[in-house]
Every structure is written in C-alpha cells, then in structure tokens.
Amino acid sequence: MTGGLTLAVMTKTSIILPAEMFLQDADGRLQALLSSPFLQIRHIWESYVDLQDVNEENHVLKAQLAEMENEITTYREALIENRRLRQLLEIKKRAPWKSTVAHVVGTDIAPWRAVITIDVGRADGITPDMPVLCQGGLLGRVIDTSMHYSKVMLVTDYHSRIAAIVQRNRARGILKGDGARGCILDYVKKGVDVQSGDVIITSGLDGIFPKGLLIGKVKLVGRRERSDLFQYIGVKPTGNINEAEEVVVLMRPPVKNR
Amino acid sequence: MMTLAVFLLLVYVSLLLESTWCMPCSLYPLHIDPLPALICWLALRSEPVPGVISVIIAGLATSLFSSLPFYLFPVSYLMAFLTVYLVRTNVLELPNTHAYLMTGFISVEILVVELSGSGNPELLWPWEIVQAVLNIAVSPLVFKICDKSLMAVTKISAKFCHEK
Numbered sequence: 001m002t003g004g005l006t007l008a009v010m011t012k013t014s015i016i017l018p019a020e021m022f023l024q025d026a027d028g029r030l031q032a033l034l035s036s037p038f039l040q041i042r043h044i045w046e047s048y049v050d051l052q053d054v055n056e057e058n059h060v061l062k063a064q065l066a067e068m069e070n071e072i073t074t075y076r077e078a079l080i081e082n083r084r085l086r087q088l089l090e091i092k093k094r095a096p097w098k099s100t101v102a103h104v105v106g107t108d109i110a111p112w113r114a115v116i117t118i119d120v121g122r123a124d125g126i127t128p129d130m131p132v133l134c135q136g137g138l139l140g141r142v143i144d145t146s147m148h149y150s151k152v153m154l155v156t157d158y159h160s161r162i163a164a165i166v167q168r169n170r171a172r173g174i175l176k177g178d179g180a181r182g183c184i185l186d187y188v189k190k191g192v193d194v195q196s197g198d199v200i201i202t203s204g205l206d207g208i209f210p211k212g213l214l215i216g217k218v219k220l221v222g223r224r225e226r227s228d229l230f231q232y233i234g235v236k237p238t239g240n241i242n243e244a245e246e247v248v249v250l251m252r253p254p255v256k257n258r
Numbered sequence: 259m260m261t262l263a264v265f266l267l268l269v270y271v272s273l274l275l276e277s278t279w280c281m282p283c284s285l286y287p288l289h290i291d292p293l294p295a296l297i298c299w300l301a302l303r304s305e306p307v308p309g310v311i312s313v314i315i316a317g318l319a320t321s322l323f324s325s326l327p328f329y330l331f332p333v334s335y336l337m338a339f340l341t342v343y344l345v346r347t348n349v350l351e352l353p354n355t356h357a358y359l360m361t362g363f364i365s366v367e368i369l370v371v372e373l374s375g376s377g378n379p380e381l382l383w384p385w386e387i388v389q390a391v392l393n394i395a396v397s398p399l400v401f402k403i404c405d406k407s408l409m410a411v412t413k414i415s416a417k418f419c420h421e422k
Contacts, residue, residue: 106277109323110372111287112381117277143325151325158378179287 084246087135091248095133096210098251100124102132104244105149114140114157114177118247121148129208131250137214137239138162138202139247152247155183155215155237163206164215167199175200175215175235183216185233192231194221200235210250214238260415262312264408265300269293269316277323287385293320294365294393295358295400297335301342302357313339326376334371338364354401361397365390 085101092099100120108115120126122145130142132152140154153160160177164185173188188194198218204211220234272292297316300309317332324331342360346352352360369386373379 106323108325109273109277109320110326110376111289112373112378113325113376115325153325 084135088246088248091133091135095248095250096212097253099133099248100126100251102150102247102249104247108151112158112179114154114160114179114241115143116140116152116154116244118150118152118249119148120249121145121150123147125251126150126249127252130252131209131213133213133248133250134239134241134244134246137216137237138209139239139241139244141208142249150249154241155239156180156241161206162209162215163203164200165203166194166218167201168195169193172203172205173233178234181234182219182237183235185218185235186230188231188233189229190231194218194231194233196221259308260408260411261300261304262308264404264411265296265304265312266315266319268296268404268407270319272296273320273323287381288389288392290396291365291389291393292396292400293335294338294368295361295397296404297338298342298357298361298364298397299401299404301339302346302352306343309339309343310336326372330372330375333375334368337371338368341367354398357401358394358397362390362394365393 088101092101102118102120104116105119106117118132126142126145128142128145132139132141138155140152140157140160142150143153144151155162155175155177156179157177158179160175160183162175163172164175165172166185166188169192171188171192171194173185176184176186178184185194185200196218200215200218202209202211202213202215216235216237216239218233219236220232222232222234276289276291293316297313300312304312313335314332317335318328320331320335321328341364345360349356366386369389370382373382373386
C-alpha cells in the first residue's frame with residue numbers, strides 16, 4: 001500500500017519521468033529487435049502465399065492468353081479469307097465468261113512441274129483448257145480433269161505457252177513458263193520498244209484464254225546474241241502463283257455462243 | 259507379302275504427304291522424297307517377281323499424283339529396283355551405310371528417267387546430285403520407319419492368326 005502510494009507520488013515527479021521514458025524506449029527497441037525476425041518471416045510467408053496466388057493467377061492468365069491468341073488467329077484467318085474471297089468475287093464479276101470458285105488441294109509430285117490440283121471436276125462442268133485465275137491475274141489452265149478434281153498447269157510451268165501482248169504498244173509474243181524465275185515473253189522482235197514494268201496481257205489468239213487477262217509485268221529486258229532475232233523479256237506474274245488457295249475457273253461457253 | 263504391303267502403304271502415305279504438306283516446305287526444285295529410299299528398302303528385302311509387281315504398282319500410283327506421262331514412274335522405279343536387286347544378289351552382305359548410298363545412286367537414275375522423259379533434261383545438272391544427297395540423308399529414317407512398320411504389322415498379323 002505504502003509502496004504503491006510512493007510510486008504514484010514518484011510518477012508525478014520530474015525525477016522519475018526521464019527514467020521511465022528511457023526504459024520505455026529501451027523496451028521499444030528490444031521489442032523491435034525481437035519482433036523484426038518474426039516480421040521478416042511473416043513477410044516472407046505472406047509473399048510466398050501471394051506468390052502462390054500469383055502463380056495460379058499466372059497459369060489462368062496464360063491459359064486465357066493462349067485462348068485469346070487462338071481466337072485472334074481464327075478471326076485474322078477469317079478476315080484474310082474474307083479479303084481473298086472478296087477479291088475472287090471481283091474477278092468473278094469482271095470475268096468475261098461464267099466462272100466457278102475452287103480450292104487448291106494439292107501439288108504435283110514432280111517438283112519441277114508447276115501443276116496444282118483443284119477440287120472441281122467434270123461434275124462441275126470443268127473441261128481441259130479452261131483458264132484459271134487467281135488474285136492478281138492469270139494462274140494457268142486446266143490440263144486434266146477427273147469427276148471431282150482437276151489439274152491446272154500454272155503459267156510458270158516449263159511447258160506452258162500463252163499468246164500474249166504488251167498492253168502499252170500491243171507487241172505480240174508467246175509467254176513461256178520459266179519455273180521459279182517466272183515467265184519469258186518470247187518472239188518479240190529486236191527493236192520493238194519493251195520496257196521494264198510494261199503490263200503483259202493475254203492476246204486471245206491461242207483460242208484458250210480470252211483477250212485482256214492480266215498475266216504479269218516485265219521485270220527484265222535483256223540482250224541476246226547479235227544473231228538472235230528476238231529480245232529476251234523476263235516477266236513476273238502478278239498473280240500469287242505459289243500462295244493461291246482459292247482460284248476462279250472460267251467456264252468456256254459452248255462454241256456456238258462464242 | 260508383309261514387306262510388299264508395308265511398302266505400298268508407305269508409298270501411298272508418302273505420296274499424300276508429299277503432294278499436300280510438302281507444298282510450303284519444298285526448296286524449289288528440291289524436296290524431301292522418301293520414294294527412292296523405299297524402293298531401295300524393298301529391293302533389299304523382297305523377292306524379285308513380287309518386288310517388280312509392287313514397284314510397278316507404286317509407279318502407277320505415283321503417276322496419279324503427277325502430270326508427267328504415266329509410264330515414266332513405273333519405268334524409273336523398275337530400273338531402280340532392278341539395280342539394287344542386282345547389287346544385292348552379287349554382294350554377300352550389304353551394310354546399312356552402303357544401302358543408303360545405293361539410295362543416292364538410284365535417285366540419280368530415277369531423276370534421269372523422269373526429267374528426260376518429261377522434256378526437262380536441262381534441270382538434270384546440278385539439281386539431281388543435290389537431290390540425291392538429300393535422299394541419302396533421308397534414307398536412314400525411311401529405313402527405320404519401314405523396319406518398324408514391318409515389325410509392327412508382322413506382330414499384329416501373328417497375334418491375329420494366333421487368336422484365330
């Protein structure tokens with residue numbers, strides 16, 4: 001009782017106050033020192049727990065991202081297909097004859113032959129020598145048909161020959177396939193003005209292709225030996241020859257209607 | 259009989275793959291062609307008459323996937339088969355490495371017939387040599403696939419016969 005009274009009296013005095021403050025500070029420091037490892041451990045634990053959550057979230061987000069990417073690819077593919085089909089529709093509208101759209105399903109087993117297989121055949125009214133177009137211009141002509149499939153020889157095939165003219169000055173020639181290099185416009189006399197960038201179109205003289213179909217552009221006009229009568233004219237087809245996925249086959253009208 | 263069945267099945271599968279999936283990955287005019295290796299494998303393992311009939315059937319099947327004259331593939335495959343068969347009958351044991359080299363030789367043989375016959379002999383040099391080297395590189399894998407397939411088919415048929 002007496003001790004308690006004394007302490008109460010002492011706390012009020014100015015002598016005891018600094019000592020109390022010192023002790024409190026000391027206690028506080030000690031507490032801080034002791035609690036810091038626990039706080040650290042707690043912090044690490046919480047971080048670990050958070051990390052676990054983040055990890056799970058990361059997995060979920062990754063899965064969502066993959067799904068979204070897949071969806072975007074699908075939409076993009078649909079957009080590209082839409083663009084391609086619109087272009088084909090334009091070709092169909094402008095085509096001089098009735099036409100049908102086909103898909104490219106295969107290529108020739110002999111890699112030096114530029115021949116593709118399309119999914120329309122006799123059942124769809126396809127016959128040999130029908131012209132085939134793709135985005136950008138002429139692709140080739142049908143050379144063989146079965147009931148539901150046809151083989152198309154591309155303009156770049158070594159065996160392809162097309163009667164062609166230079167659009168600017170109407171100079172005539174025969175367009176020959178030259179494999180991966182594109183085509184060559186042959187039998188154009190020396191002295192005829194042909195320049196790089198000139199547009200080459202079908203002349204219609206071969207009786208296979210209608211007149212005026214875009215084939216390609218002149219990429220190179222070279223010199224041959226002096227004894228040669230004709231120029232060397234390299235032509236790059238404007239059609240997407242190697243990337244064609246859908247093509248348009250021009251259905252030749254019966255002879256009496258031509 | 260199993261060897262012939264495996265050969266014809268693998269020829270057909272490789273034709274389908276070559277004419278569709280290999281479209282974008284061919285380095286014109288080079289391409290991965292397992293057919294010479296398949297013919298070499300058959301010639302090393304089959305009897306002459308069934309082997310000849312099989313390669314002719316394989317050649318006719320190949321011509322369906324090509325615009326080349328239909329007789330070129332059977333002729334070229336037959337020549338290749340007979341070449342390997344001739345070597346096989348005159349050499350006691352043909353190590354695997356020599357078999358792979360034989361694939362290269364018959365690749366050249368096949369390409370000479372096909373390119374000349376299709377009117378493109380100007381493509382023979384140097385492309386056929388590079389193609390032959392590529393075919394040699396592919397042949398170990400083709401041989402392995404053929405052997406594994408033959409083993410699997412034999413096992414399945416043995417099991418089937420046993421159950422019967």
